[in-house]
Amino acid sequence: MQSGPFGLDIAPDEPLRFLERLRRIQSGQAGESMVNQLAGNMGGAPFAYFADWTDRVGGDAGFHDIGFLQLVSPAERDALEANVAMQQRVGITTEVVDADQVRGLLPGIVIDDDQVAAYEPRSGYADPSSATGSLLAAALGRGARLIQDCAVTGVRVAGERVVGVETERGSVDGPIVVDAAGAWAGRVAAMAGLDIPLTVWRHDVAYVRRPPDIGRHVGFIDFDNLFYSRPEGDALTLVALEDGNPIDGDPDASVSSATAGFELRAAERIVRRLPDFGRAGLHSAHSGQDGITPDQHPIIGPAGPDGFWLDCGYSGTGFKTAPAIGDSLAALIAEGPAATDDLAPYGLARFAEGRLIAGEHSYGHMWR
Numbered sequence: 001m002q003s004g005p006f007g008l009d010i011a012p013d014e015p016l017r018f019l020e021r022l023r024r025i026q027s028g029q030a031g032e033s034m035v036n037q038l039a040g041n042m043g044g045a046p047f048a049y050f051a052d053w054t055d056r057v058g059g060d061a062g063f064h065d066i067g068f069l070q071l072v073s074p075a076e077r078d079a080l081e082a083n084v085a086m087q088q089r090v091g092i093t094t095e096v097v098d099a100d101q102v103r104g105l106l107p108g109i110v111i112d113d114d115q116v117a118a119y120e121p122r123s124g125y126a127d128p129s130s131a132t133g134s135l136l137a138a139a140l141g142r143g144a145r146l147i148q149d150c151a152v153t154g155v156r157v158a159g160e161r162v163v164g165v166e167t168e169r170g171s172v173d174g175p176i177v178v179d180a181a182g183a184w185a186g187r188v189a190a191m192a193g194l195d196i197p198l199t200v201w202r203h204d205v206a207y208v209r210r211p212p213d214i215g216r217h218v219g220f221i222d223f224d225n226l227f228y229s230r231p232e233g234d235a236l237t238l239v240a241l242e243d244g245n246p247i248d249g250d251p252d253a254s255v256s257s258a259t260a261g262f263e264l265r266a267a268e269r270i271v272r273r274l275p276d277f278g279r280a281g282l283h284s285a286h287s288g289q290d291g292i293t294p295d296q297h298p299i300i301g302p303a304g305p306d307g308f309w310l311d312c313g314y315s316g317t318g319f320k321t322a323p324a325i326g327d328s329l330a331a332l333i334a335e336g337p338a339a340t341d342d343l344a345p346y347g348l349a350r351f352a353e354g355r356l357i358a359g360e361h362s363y364g365h366m367w368r
């Protein structure tokens with residue numbers, strides 16, 4: 001019933017090991033990194049799902065391998081080096097680069113001489129509409145049925161087991177129900193009698209028209225200035241902020257415009273780092289929402305009545321991981337725990353048991 005990337009990617013596919021899948025992902029605005037953290041700014045290594053989309057999924061995900069830079073403050077150098085070493089151990093193409101190398105990769109950048117960054121030459125970004133559309137086409141081709149504009153209004157349970165859902169257009173029978181409802185996932189979980197620690201995270205993005213003398217640039221996250229950026233096509237650049245993202249809102253809230261004042265804050269951040277963008281013009285800005293959890297990692301696994309599964313709480317980082325996690329979750333549902341234990345840490349029980357997920361070498365809190 002759901003049409004986000006997770007709702008579309010839980011059809012069984014070839015059962016690769018989860019970490020192996022993660023290692024192969026290339027993706028979104030962030031580059032590859034943090035393979036040990038599902039919802040980190042992972043992206044990936046060698047040409048798999050996103051770079052090899054046509055063979056793996058079919059269609060086109062609009063992947064552009066523009067490269068990715070992770071900028072951190074000099075104080076976070078040790079953490080950056082540890083993360084790069086960890087990523088290299090699992091086969092990701094990444095290296096630590098110094099300030100002069102960063103200047104070569106991102107001409108015009110204002111950066112201190114003692115600042116370092118991680119550089120992933122093969123990372124990039126993909127187009128969410130094309131990726132989701134081709135996942136949909138692949139699912140339909142394998143026998144999935146799409147019902148649009150039809151909300152699930154209840155989860156039907158007989159005894160201890162799920163037997164289907166109620167929808168705005170009647171009942172649908174089924175032994176498995178997966179809650180992949182993004183910002184609305186708490187509501188759907190409540191229909192199965194579950195109270196999950198998931199609230200709504202809102203995120204604004206701005207698109208600016210690059211001055212004609214600035215070409216397509218590398219994508220980057222600037223943890224020093226709490227923003228990220230990447231080109232969008234030939235003429236535009238996307239700018240978004242790590243801080244000031246409203247939490248606890250209404251999943252039904254309109255997302256057609258950005259939060260008041262966002263455009264100015266975004267402009268100030270990118271111009272601080274790349275003064276040439278002072279000549280850029282605002283093209284547009286809008287917002288979007290996702291479910292966020294206390295540790296900003298997803299909730300994946302069975303919960304509540306038998307047959308009910310959670311696949312939600314991606315906390316703003318679920319696009320890049322959707323194909324890989326979808327494969328693992330499909331294997332887990334269809335074949336049971338023997339198929340994979342990759343997703344075991346992401347179960348709902350971790351919150352009650354105080355086993356929140358934390359990166360070993362994080363750069364501070366994103367989003368909050």
Ligand SMILES: Cc1cc2nc3c(=O)[nH]c(=O)nc-3n(C[C@H](O)[C@H](O)[C@H](O)COP(=O)(O)OP(=O)(O)OC[C@H]3O[C@@H](n4cnc5c(N)ncnc54)[C@H](O)[C@@H]3O)c2cc1C
Nearest residue numbers: 004005006028029151152182184288314316317318319320
């Ligand atoms: C502005 C913005 C930028 C982002 N950038 C990135 C990025 O660069 N990289 C990255 O990896 N991630 C990014 N994300 C996060 C990513 O988009 C989400 O994590 C991802 O879309 C979650 O996928 P999903 O399938 O779980 O949920 P969604 O994509 O939200 O889909 C959920 C679907 O469930 C449907 N639904 C809800 N309730 C019901 C119901 N009762 N009955 C039936 N259907 C229902 C909704 O209509 C929706 O179609 C970004 C998010 C935003 C908002």
